[in-house]
Amino acid sequence: MKIVVLVKQVPDSGVERTLRVDDNTVDRGSAGNVINEMDEYAIEEALRLREAHGGEVTLLTMGPEKAAESIRKALSMGPDGAVHVLDDALPGSCAPATSKVLAAALTTLEPDLVLCGSESTDGRVQVIPHMLAERLGIAALTGARKLTVDADAVTIERQTEEGYEVIRAATPAIVSVWDTINEPRYPSFKGIKAAKKKPVRTLSLADLGIAADEVGTAGATSEVVSHSRRPPRSGGAKITDEGDGGVRLVEFLATEKFV
Amino acid sequence: MDFDHTPEQEQLRDAVRALGRRYGHPYFVAKAKAGEHTTELWAEAGRLGYLGVNIPAAYGGGGGGITELAIVGEELAAAGCPLLLLVVSPAIAGTILARHGTGDQRDRFLPGLATGAEKIVFAITEPEAGSNFHRLATVARRDGTDWLLSGRKCFISGVDEAQHVLVVARVEASGRLRPALFLVPTDAPGLTRSPLAMEIVSPERQWLLYFDDVRLPAGALIGGDPQASLPALFAGLNPERITVAAMGAGTARYALDRASAYAATRSVWGRPIGAHQGVAHPLAHAAIQLELARLMIGKAAALYDAGRDLEAGVAANLAKYASSEAATLAVDTAIQVHGGNGMTTEYGVATLLGGVRAGRLAPISREMILNFVAQHVLGQEKSY
Numbered sequence: 001m002k003i004v005v006l007v008k009q010v011p012d013s014g015v016e017r018t019l020r021v022d023d024n025t026v027d028r029g030s031a032g033n034v035i036n037e038m039d040e041y042a043i044e045e046a047l048r049l050r051e052a053h054g055g056e057v058t059l060l061t062m063g064p065e066k067a068a069e070s071i072r073k074a075l076s077m078g079p080d081g082a083v084h085v086l087d088d089a090l091p092g093s094c095a096p097a098t099s100k101v102l103a104a105a106l107t108t109l110e111p112d113l114v115l116c117g118s119e120s121t122d123g124r125v126q127v128i129p130h131m132l133a134e135r136l137g138i139a140a141l142t143g144a145r146k147l148t149v150d151a152d153a154v155t156i157e158r159q160t161e162e163g164y165e166v167i168r169a170a171t172p173a174i175v176s177v178w179d180t181i182n183e184p185r186y187p188s189f190k191g192i193k194a195a196k197k198k199p200v201r202t203l204s205l206a207d208l209g210i211a212a213d214e215v216g217t218a219g220a221t222s223e224v225v226s227h228s229r230r231p232p233r234s235g236g237a238k239i240t241d242e243g244d245g246g247v248r249l250v251e252f253l254a255t256e257k258f259v
Numbered sequence: 260m261d262f263d264h265t266p267e268q269e270q271l272r273d274a275v276r277a278l279g280r281r282y283g284h285p286y287f288v289a290k291a292k293a294g295e296h297t298t299e300l301w302a303e304a305g306r307l308g309y310l311g312v313n314i315p316a317a318y319g320g321g322g323g324g325i326t327e328l329a330i331v332g333e334e335l336a337a338a339g340c341p342l343l344l345l346v347v348s349p350a351i352a353g354t355i356l357a358r359h360g361t362g363d364q365r366d367r368f369l370p371g372l373a374t375g376a377e378k379i380v381f382a383i384t385e386p387e388a389g390s391n392f393h394r395l396a397t398v399a400r401r402d403g404t405d406w407l408l409s410g411r412k413c414f415i416s417g418v419d420e421a422q423h424v425l426v427v428a429r430v431e432a433s434g435r436l437r438p439a440l441f442l443v444p445t446d447a448p449g450l451t452r453s454p455l456a457m458e459i460v461s462p463e464r465q466w467l468l469y470f471d472d473v474r475l476p477a478g479a480l481i482g483g484d485p486q487a488s489l490p491a492l493f494a495g496l497n498p499e500r501i502t503v504a505a506m507g508a509g510t511a512r513y514a515l516d517r518a519s520a521y522a523a524t525r526s527v528w529g530r531p532i533g534a535h536q537g538v539a540h541p542l543a544h545a546a547i548q549l550e551l552a553r554l555m556i557g558k559a560a561a562l563y564d565a566g567r568d569l570e571a572g573v574a575a576n577l578a579k580y581a582s583s584e585a586a587t588l589a590v591d592t593a594i595q596v597h598g599g600n601g602m603t604t605e606y607g608v609a610t611l612l613g614g615v616r617a618g619r620l621a622p623i624s625r626e627m628i629l630n631f632v633a634q635h636v637l638g639q640e641k642s643y
Contacts, residue, residue: 073270076270186277188307188308189307189311190308193321
């Protein structure tokens with residue numbers, strides 16, 4: 001089975017992240033950059049599928065030169081190789097443009113299964129799997145907490161607010177996963193050393209037959225026109241206990257419809 | 260001069276840190292207080308190849324050096340889980356076997372050390388001789404092709420967790436006694452042990468060992484020849500000092516992390532206590548001592564891995580000295596910054612006291628390092 005895992009490099013969500021003042025895009029220079037946390041679960045799931053069914057796992061990243069660090073790091077978990085879509089015209093790409101580029105790259109890779117995290121910790125729009133499914137004419141099974149593959153089909157348990165739904169589709173398909181699906185492995189020291197030698201193929205927009213003005217800030221269908229910092233948290237209600245503290249606490253909770 | 264680790268070494272650091280944090284100091288303390296071992300952490304770190312980073316790749320190890328093993332030791336300690344047996348099993352025994360073991364000994368023991376599945380502890384110290392191997396009273400006599408080992412050892416870490424103990428004894432060769440190293444199964448007939456009660460919060464216990472004519476086959480002698488033993492013994496000492504220094508530096512980092520977080524958030528009279536120089540300066544001072552020690556650890560490991568043993572010997576001693584002093588200072592400062600909370604189990608800093616204090620005594624005391632520097636670096640007459 002050929003599995004492609006979408007991996008995105010994002011600013012470390014453990015430290016303060018900012019938007020750039022000049023073009024309102026994510027400032028990727030200010031904080032440490034890491035693999036999008038949810039993608040690690042997708043990589044883990046792909047590796048487990050490879051262990052169970054054989055095949056190969058390829059990572060697909062669209063990102064700046066610096067994303068190569070995250071690719072090596074992701075490879076140290078065990079995937080076989082990676083494809084890095086790298087082009088000066090890409091920064092500022094909106095979700096439709098990103099999906100156009102990734103779909104073109106996926107077409108060259110011909111996967112049986114595409115895995116990705118349910119969201120990225122920077123953008124958090126959750127639309128890429130759907131857009132890719134639309135562009136590639138395959139099924140999108142999103143929000144998986146469990147995944148099984150048999151013959152030519154994939155079945156997931158889709159996590160919902162109330163419980164879960166069981167969804168089944170023919171492959172090829174794209175599946176996005178939540179962090180409830182598994183516990184990602186730590187890279188072994190051998191994995192770290194092996195990652196250095198694994199093939200990473202770089203593709204440009206020209207390689208994918210996409211014009212520069214279809215992507216990036218130039219081709220963006222949406223634009224963040226301004227941003228401001230979240231105002232500091234206000235004081236909230238303070239209840240001083242004068243014998244009736246408990247009652248007033250419950251009254252507050254009742255007003256807010258918590259009880 | 261290049262102060263950067265390679266990307267692979269940085270990845271190793273990140274990976275070990277993540278693993279260590281999942282266990283954390285409360286795990287370590289709970290195991291120690293229950294008289295249990297950090298079995299799960301050891302097994303997982305071993306499976307991931309972190310404990311065998313320095314074991315040659317031909318035997319299933321990582322093929323890295325002491326630099327990598329020091330990274331592993333430091334990061335686990337910085338996560339609140341200093342693993343003492345890392346200093347003993349892969350650092351000392353692993354190095355000695357890889358560099359001076361016979362082919363059979365390497366085949367038999369290195370794969371187990373590479374995965375952490377087997378542990379070999381190290382016994383040199385004796386009640387009368389300390390670590391002065393010229394005065395060791397544990398002696399092996401020939402009996403046919405076998406050896407009979409007799410004597411006693413003290414302060415031997417983790418014997419109850421290990422399958423073998425690497426014993427420094429003496430044998431008679433050309434009319435005089437010279438050091439010789441033997442691999443002894445911990446369940447060998449004639450070997451008995453009793454625990455030595457210590458005031459250290461540690462999952463690794465200390466033991467007294469008694470050897471009463473323990474019969475060993477010829478293959479138990481490291482290198483197969485008593486002549487091989489002195490270089491073998493020396494080969495193990497630098498990795499021991501460098502990794503123990505790394506463990507101390509990691510412990511210091513852990514303590515300073517805790518203290519800095521506390522000082523930045525604990526508010527008295529409307530300001531965090533860290534805003535007061537009386538609190539901030541001791542922390543800054545400890546942080547400086549720690550970083551200086553870490554630099555020397557990195558230098559010692561780099562020299563050792565470059566095969567520059569003589570220079571590494573000096574650097575390893577300096578690193579060990581600096582690290583144990585910095586760790587003692589960092590833990591003491593962290594406790595002081597925490598006030599009364601510093602002595603509680605919950606805040607997890609006083610639990611490090613015994614460990615860092617022992618670090619000023621073992622595996623080599625600060626005084627013996629001062630002697631070494633006075634004699635070998637400054638050219639002074641030997642004082643003992």
